[in-house]
Amino acid sequence: MYEEGHLTEANTFSTIDPEENKIRKRLIEEADALPRVDVLQKFIDAEDPVTGDKLTLRQLQSEVALMLVAGTDTTSNTIAYAIVHLLHNPSVYKHVTEEVRSIFPDSPQVISFEDAKAKLPCLSAVIYETMRINPSASDLRVNRRLSPQSAYMEEPDVFDPERFLGPDSAERVKDILVFGSGVRVCIGRNLAWLELYTVLANTLRKYDFSLSTDAPYGPHRLGKSGAPVEIPAVSPHQY
Numbered sequence: 542m543y544e545e546g547h548l549t550e551a552n553t554f555s556t557i558d559p560e561e562n563k564i565r566k567r568l569i570e571e572a573d574a575l576p577r578v579d580v581l582q583k584f585i586d587a588e589d590p591v592t593g594d595k596l597t598l599r600q601l602q603s604e605v606a607l608m609l610v611a612g613t614d615t616t617s618n619t620i621a622y623a624i625v626h627l628l629h630n631p632s633v634y635k636h637v638t639e640e641v642r643s644i645f646p647d648s649p650q651v652i653s654f655e656d657a658k659a660k661l662p663c664l665s666a667v668i669y670e671t672m673r674i675n676p677s678a679s680d681l682r683v684n685r686r687l688s689p690q691s692a693y694m695e696e697p698d699v700f701d702p703e704r705f706l707g708p709d710s711a712e713r714v715k716d717i718l719v720f721g722s723g724v725r726v727c728i729g730r731n732l733a734w735l736e737l738y739t740v741l742a743n744t745l746r747k748y749d750f751s752l753s754t755d756a757p758y759g760p761h762r763l764g765k766s767g768a769p770v771e772i773p774a775v776s777p778h779q780y
């Protein structure tokens with residue numbers, strides 16, 4: 542129903558062309574034969590354990606909008622940043638693809654989150670180092686870009702996944718604050734981890750990436766430290 546109140550049926554498309562509406566309704570009825578196990582359905586089914594109240598349509602819309610805003614660019618930008626860092630650092634790229642391709646030789650079987658996390662330390666280090674340099678959502682940043690833990694690291698601007706492979710890597714991993722902390726910690730972080738590991742592991746196993754020949758940034762453009770110059774995170778015209 543589309544009036545204010547509890548949503549008992551999510552299948553009404555009042556603003557859609559009636560013919561199209563009929564087709565959609567039929568498809569939904571057919572699909573309804575199967576149990577729905579997605580996040581939207583969880584919100585529709587959720588009940589207050591004390592009062593038994595369900596979410597109103599307005600609350601449902603607002604939860605869906607929050608999930609879309611908080612859960613899409615954050616994760617996809619982190620994945621994109623990781624690939625850019627790998628392209629700027631060919632030796633790390635070689636290392637990480639060799640790791641994933643040797644541990645999981647080509648196969649139609651998707652590499653699972655659990656397997657990727659447990660068996661790909663180099664990929665883990667790349668993900669952590671990417672999030673340290675380019676925290677995609679954190680309000681807590683150093684120099685607008687680096688996560689706070691960078692404040693006590695040597696050469697914080699340099700992409701160096703080895704930081705998360707050394708003897709103190711467990712401590713460093715604990716310091717990752719990209720998902721916030723405390724009662725407001727990111728509610729979608731487990732989903733984000735799952736996406737980061739599975740997308741990167743499976744994509745790096747299957748595809749070879751390369752920069753375009755006229756890319757302005759890359760391994761050919763080194764800064765004073767000898768490391769590739771980072772693409773500026775903030776446009777100079779923005780401030």
Ligand code: HEM
Nearest residue numbers: 611612615616619678679719720721725727728729732733
């Ligand atoms: C790499 C990916 C992500 C990063 C870096 C990230 C980061 C964050 C951070 C820092 C906060 C806390 C903001 C604050 O201090 O108020 C937050 C909150 C939140 N995130 Fe994420 N997030 C990511 C992915 C996701 C995903 C995949 C979802 C859901 C599908 C999600 C849903 C949310 C929601 C709903 C909140 C608000 C929680 C609340 O206020 O109780 N995030 N996220």
